[in-house]
Amino acid sequence: MALDSKIPHGPISDKWTNYKDHINLVNPANKRNLDIIIVGTGLAGGSAAATLAELGYNVKAFCFQDSPRRAHSIAAQGGINAAKNYKGDGDSVYRLFYDTVKGGDYRAREANVHRLAEVSANIIDQCVAQGVPLAREYGGLLDNRSFGGTLVSRTFYAQGQTGQQLLLGAYSAMNRQIGRGKVKMYNRHEMLDIVIVDGKARGIIARNLVTGEIERHSAHAVVVGSGGYGNVFFLSTNAMGSNATAAWKIHKKGAFFANPCYTQIHPTCIPVSGDHQSKLTLMSESLRNDGRIWVPAKLEDAQAIREGKKKATDLSEAERDYFLERRYPAFGNLVPRDVASRAAKERCDAGFGVNKTGEAVYLDFAAAIQRYGTEEAYVKGLDANDKALVIKLGTAIVKSKYGNLFQMYLKIVDEDPYVTPMMIYPAVHYTMGGTWVDYNLMTTIPGCFSIGESNFSDHGANRLGASALMQGLADGYFVLPYTIGDYLAPDIKMGPISTDLPEFVEAEKAVKDQIDRFINNKGTHSVDYFHKKLGKIMWDKVGMARNAKGLTEAIEEIAALREEFYKDVKVPGSANEFNQELEKATRVADFLELGELFAKDALHRNESCGGHFREEYQTEEGEALRDDENFAYVAAWEYKGKPSDAVLHKEPLVYENIKLVQRSYK
Amino acid sequence: MKLTLKIWRQKNAQDKGGIVDYPIDGIEPDMSFLEMLDVLNEQLINKGEEPVAFDHDCREGICGMCSLFINGEAHGPDRGVTTCQLHMRMFKDGDTIFIEPFRAKAFPVIKDLVVDRSSFDRIQHAGGFISVNTSGNTIDANTIPVNKEDADKSFDAAACIGCGACVATCKNSSAMLFVGAKVSQFALLPQGKVEATERVLNMVHQMDLEGFGNCTNTGACEVECPKGISLENIARMNREYLAASLKG
Ligand SMILES: Cc1cc2nc3c(=O)[nH]c(=O)nc-3n(C[C@H](O)[C@H](O)[C@H](O)COP(=O)(O)OP(=O)(O)OC[C@H]3O[C@@H](n4cnc5c(N)ncnc54)[C@H](O)[C@@H]3O)c2cc1C
Ligand code: SF4
Ligand code: FES
Numbered sequence: 001m002a003l004d005s006k007i008p009h010g011p012i013s014d015k016w017t018n019y020k021d022h023i024n025l026v027n028p029a030n031k032r033n034l035d036i037i038i039v040g041t042g043l044a045g046g047s048a049a050a051t052l053a054e055l056g057y058n059v060k061a062f063c064f065q066d067s068p069r070r071a072h073s074i075a076a077q078g079g080i081n082a083a084k085n086y087k088g089d090g091d092s093v094y095r096l097f098y099d100t101v102k103g104g105d106y107r108a109r110e111a112n113v114h115r116l117a118e119v120s121a122n123i124i125d126q127c128v129a130q131g132v133p134l135a136r137e138y139g140g141l142l143d144n145r146s147f148g149g150t151l152v153s154r155t156f157y158a159q160g161q162t163g164q165q166l167l168l169g170a171y172s173a174m175n176r177q178i179g180r181g182k183v184k185m186y187n188r189h190e191m192l193d194i195v196i197v198d199g200k201a202r203g204i205i206a207r208n209l210v211t212g213e214i215e216r217h218s219a220h221a222v223v224v225g226s227g228g229y230g231n232v233f234f235l236s237t238n239a240m241g242s243n244a245t246a247a248w249k250i251h252k253k254g255a256f257f258a259n260p261c262y263t264q265i266h267p268t269c270i271p272v273s274g275d276h277q278s279k280l281t282l283m284s285e286s287l288r289n290d291g292r293i294w295v296p297a298k299l300e301d302a303q304a305i306r307e308g309k310k311k312a313t314d315l316s317e318a319e320r321d322y323f324l325e326r327r328y329p330a331f332g333n334l335v336p337r338d339v340a341s342r343a344a345k346e347r348c349d350a351g352f353g354v355n356k357t358g359e360a361v362y363l364d365f366a367a368a369i370q371r372y373g374t375e376e377a378y379v380k381g382l383d384a385n386d387k388a389l390v391i392k393l394g395t396a397i398v399k400s401k402y403g404n405l406f407q408m409y410l411k412i413v414d415e416d417p418y419v420t421p422m423m424i425y426p427a428v429h430y431t432m433g434g435t436w437v438d439y440n441l442m443t444t445i446p447g448c449f450s451i452g453e454s455n456f457s458d459h460g461a462n463r464l465g466a467s468a469l470m471q472g473l474a475d476g477y478f479v480l481p482y483t484i485g486d487y488l489a490p491d492i493k494m495g496p497i498s499t500d501l502p503e504f505v506e507a508e509k510a511v512k513d514q515i516d517r518f519i520n521n522k523g524t525h526s527v528d529y530f531h532k533k534l535g536k537i538m539w540d541k542v543g544m545a546r547n548a549k550g551l552t553e554a555i556e557e558i559a560a561l562r563e564e565f566y567k568d569v570k571v572p573g574s575a576n577e578f579n580q581e582l583e584k585a586t587r588v589a590d591f592l593e594l595g596e597l598f599a600k601d602a603l604h605r606n607e608s609c610g611g612h613f614r615e616e617y618q619t620e621e622g623e624a625l626r627d628d629e630n631f632a633y634v635a636a637w638e639y640k641g642k643p644s645d646a647v648l649h650k651e652p653l654v655y656e657n658i659k660l661v662q663r664s665y666k
Numbered sequence: 667m668k669l670t671l672k673i674w675r676q677k678n679a680q681d682k683g684g685i686v687d688y689p690i691d692g693i694e695p696d697m698s699f700l701e702m703l704d705v706l707n708e709q710l711i712n713k714g715e716e717p718v719a720f721d722h723d724c725r726e727g728i729c730g731m732c733s734l735f736i737n738g739e740a741h742g743p744d745r746g747v748t749t750c751q752l753h754m755r756m757f758k759d760g761d762t763i764f765i766e767p768f769r770a771k772a773f774p775v776i777k778d779l780v781v782d783r784s785s786f787d788r789i790q791h792a793g794g795f796i797s798v799n800t801s802g803n804t805i806d807a808n809t810i811p812v813n814k815e816d817a818d819k820s821f822d823a824a825a826c827i828g829c830g831a832c833v834a835t836c837k838n839s840s841a842m843l844f845v846g847a848k849v850s851q852f853a854l855l856p857q858g859k860v861e862a863t864e865r866v867l868n869m870v871h872q873m874d875l876e877g878f879g880n881c882t883n884t885g886a887c888e889v890e891c892p893k894g895i896s897l898e899n900i901a902r903m904n905r906e907y908l909a910a911s912l913k914g
Contacts (some may be wrong), residue, residue: 051800065722067787069828070729086808106679119802128807129798131857140811158821164728165824172795179791187784210776239723272695278704279725408727410752411744412698478802526711529699572716577678578777580719581711 021507024489031056037219038253041068044452050173053182077284078471082120104460105610132169147465163268172412201448212576216499228431228453234535236428243587255443258436258456258637261602266429280427290368295352312629341426364421368395440483451475461610523568543618551603562592596643695755719778730827740831768834785876792872793865823850832887838879843887846899
């Protein structure tokens, strides 16, 4: 099957407008006769559910949590981008478009990214109208801050809880539709398969996680907004329940999976503290606006710190190596995530790490506290030479900007970051790969759409900060509502779809068989035991830096682990009840397949780009070495029974508006 | 650390349930409370027993999914944190720890430590929103300036994570702190004013229908709230409610 990205013709800045002017529309009376299933109620699914219901469609929405408000999106900290140019610092739709394409290391589709930049300003208007309390300046206007990878201040935020506030906004819009009966919400339900009738997505099989009942649900279209698959690494910044099942199940039924190896490693996470660790906690990238990153300049000092003989505060300015400022003078601490992560790893690998395991660097706020405190002292007419006073004033300002993050750090690490610098290390965060979609956000299964982090589309090989929230809401509020209408227009006379069709019976049986297999397996190890093993292979061999040898080994090891899992996993309890181990088992089964495809994708891509760093392909200075000649394409994999048999399809990436150049932040 | 855990086990909503003792060893102070339960569950599974069911997801104090009544306190002995942020360094070697579900009529137990908090959602369906069309034809966000103080207060109210600790800790199982926070968020913003009357009436009405008790101003909710939602929000809701009742 040939990939058709369906990018509209014409100049880039007119594509979306022209597209909207020419699509098929569904008359409001007919929308009432069309059902749409939405899997996932994070920012992408939640905003889509609310908007499609608003337009008049019948929406059935599913999430595995007890309420849509708890979707993983709630955890996003730093902010959301929008080309509003409220600051007058030179921002524009074009500049956001340009930064995103460049930040993604030229592996994103131009037309999608431009559309994203175009609708970005609208997102802020929409959310504010819904009562989302974004940060304000004293004059009552919206405030902004800057994020990695850009030179303008275009990030809107609500303290360190932006995702929470945006999600609650989408949730409130959903609530309004639930109250009106236009959205039917299925909490604590997990989609375990998609149902395809005559080649089109027509429903899903879901498990009621409270009763264990397997249910059939039909619709005229199915939208998957199930989030990312970073938990394939076991340890990540993702919520514990985040999983790949929905995306993987549609992949197994025909949706191509694109760029699985593009994983974002976030530079500022709390380092791993021990074997019991269940997840990693992010410290928002916005901290890099004010925090300076460093390690000791001398190996002896690093060692003394690791042994507890010296403290960070014992080292003078001259004894520190502010390695980002040194290597990337133009962007300094605000280089993009992939660059910052690799630079930190490079220093730690060279022996300069500052925690017990040698896998941490400092994120230091002393200079910011000093700077803010002095300014505040002047503003208030106080003595700017009074050191204690300056620190007190400065600390208060830093607290007002990042208070909740500092508190989070204190609770986890038991050290006060206002006094001693934070320790941070890179961790798996976000997955840029996902189901392949065309310009309409439709997968290779007709009628099956994929939005938000679960699709591959807008970020290329690396996502700039504050862009995931933007994409999720753009897809749900403003893009899908148009494109799905165009698809559904011919279906208006179809009437409801019966769940008694043989395709439903068959899909339900397959789901039940898999569950029975787990329940009856008399194995010896828990699901987590296998998940942790998978995570270790992934991190060691498919993590921040990869090479052909490691990847080849990983592919074999994952396949072997998968076999062992099916033989030896133990799932207590029964199928017809609330059973969290069973939930985990079905999810880890999918991760065990996805992980292998992930490594296979990483192995075939003989270049370094964005979050994919192949050790064999780097410049003399240790920067990623892209190969545009041979790899300027999206790798879309078709399922053929086993991950090892997956077939590669290529969508060539054509850059008509932005010149492909070496990415430099020097 | 060596601990004795006394955990509420209840097979399902119909089961009567009861406390079961679990001795546990090798707990590190750096572990979170939920990681300690992970360790217990791993041991139970290896012994062929059923693990303890408990709710959790983000494990960083923001989703509101984790719950647990620990030694008689919602989210345990530390202040201003959720259970997933509670660390074992708050306990001592040899401690006995009681772990129970959040109890309230409006939060029925699903299994073990997992309760059903969808009553909170239904209160939100009744009015926890601003009725604006979601298809993007709104006015520019900066055309309505919002006083920074109001915006900050609105944010403080909106920071409620819907965990239900306020209900669990209240002797009347009142949901006033939660509903007060939701009402306040919108009441403080110009955008929310238009529907203020119906909003507060409908939400309070639904709150009563769900079987939450009344507020008798004990203030236990504020003390246990992991997000520092203040009683001021209850007062604001009462004012809004009174004004709305007078109007219509
Ligand atoms: C700690 C952290 C901080 C972040 N900070 C930022 C930031 O500052 N700015 C930014 O732009 N991005 C940030 N991100 C990234 C961003 O939060 C996510 O990419 C984004 O929220 C994903 O939204 P989503 O709607 O696609 O998916 P999610 O929010 O993950 O939602 C997935 C939904 O799918 C449901 N689901 C999944 N599988 C199934 C199934 N099989 N059946 C039924 N339901 C299912 C879930 O219940 C959930 O409702 C951050 C991420 C993390 C982890
Ligand atoms: S008010 Fe506080 S305790 Fe109550 S639900 Fe909200 S966050 Fe939890
Ligand atoms: S698990 Fe999310 S708040 Fe505790």
